[in-house]
Amino acid sequence: MAKLSEEQGMLRDAASDWVRESAPLARLRRLREHDTGTGYEPELYEGMVQMGWTGILVPEEYGGSAFGCLGMGLVLEQLGRQLVASPLVATAVASASVLALGGSAQQQRRWLPGIAEGRVLATLALDEGDRHAPQAITTTAIRNADGWRLDGSKRPVCYGLAADLLVVAARISDGDGHDGGIGLFLVEASADGLRRTRLHEIDTRGAAIVAFDGVQVSDAGVLGAPGGAGPLLDRALDRARACTAMEMLGAAQQAFETTLDHLKTRVQFGQLIGAFQALQHRAAGLYGELELTRSAVEAALRALDEDDADSPARVSLAKALAGDTFRLVAAEAIQLHGGIGMTEEHDAGLYFKRARSADLSYGDAAFHRERYGVLRGY
Known part of the structure; x- marks a missing residue:
């Protein structure tokens, strides 16, 4: 630790x-x-x-x-x-x-x-579909006399309805489909041609669909070199991924502790259910996964602070483990609480919903396992 x-x-x-x-x-x-x-x-x-x-x-x-x-x-x-x-x-x-x-x-x-x-309030407008895919960007940025014209759509944009400023990832194009790389653009939410629509999800995080129809951005709103923003985007995303992994770890830890308290107090068949060895084994397994995840997440955060060249791989390892662990703990919390865990009134369901949505944020466990393998040369 x-x-x-x-x-x-x-x-x-x-x-x-x-x-x-x-x-x-x-x-x-x-x-x-x-x-x-x-x-x-x-x-x-x-x-x-x-x-x-x-x-x-x-x-x-x-x-x-x-x-x-x-x-x-x-x-x-x-x-x-x-x-x-x-x-x-x-x-x-x-x-x-x-x-x-x-x-x-x-x-x-x-x-x-x-x-x-x-x-x-600011947010990244990056993904364009159900899965995190930073390179699969079809929103275009075309050079014109006034700067850049943005066209396309982003979904889901976390806190997209509340944001005052959007950092938009767009593919630089000459208008004939030629790929000039990824650019990052600062767009105020009040810009002409920008439209936001509420996106209903299982988690409460203000997600939105943000459409860009001829949104004009001046050169002062371009982050870095046009077409060369990929490395900058990766570095910022890795910070968000590692911090999200730590948030997921905290949620998983609380779900585990709540479940453990239930095992220690719930009486069934005349004795505490925590006395049954099968349930003890399940709880011990969850504890081991949490400790392993904590080591990986804290190592990733320290690597980012130290600007370690290995930080991208450490971040993907941490986010993948956090996703797997949180989903496991949340599912086990429902099962180990029995019937009450299935009710809307019990907190277990809230952790289960959050586990699913947080896993998808900035890349789910499958995305990061693949990224980790690529970075390690597997």
């Missing part, structure tokens, strides 16, 4: 206390009942801003703390325990990383302080 510094330990403990007091699971249930499509509670997100979490990956000169991916992961692990729905990963990890790693000084001055202060 990672050896935390004093500051990291304080950050984790503060996040744990805040989540227990301000964001219990009951708030997710309330959001699910009254969600207008944004997928989060503004007052809850404002609390995260006040805690300084939106600036963890933002450089200090732009109002952040530059506390690193492991620091952000420690916060997200605690948020994951209570399935807190917020645009923290979409905005303060994925979008902030694109800007911090590849934005011009002008772009960073324009957007990073707003992200750190909670004034700007």
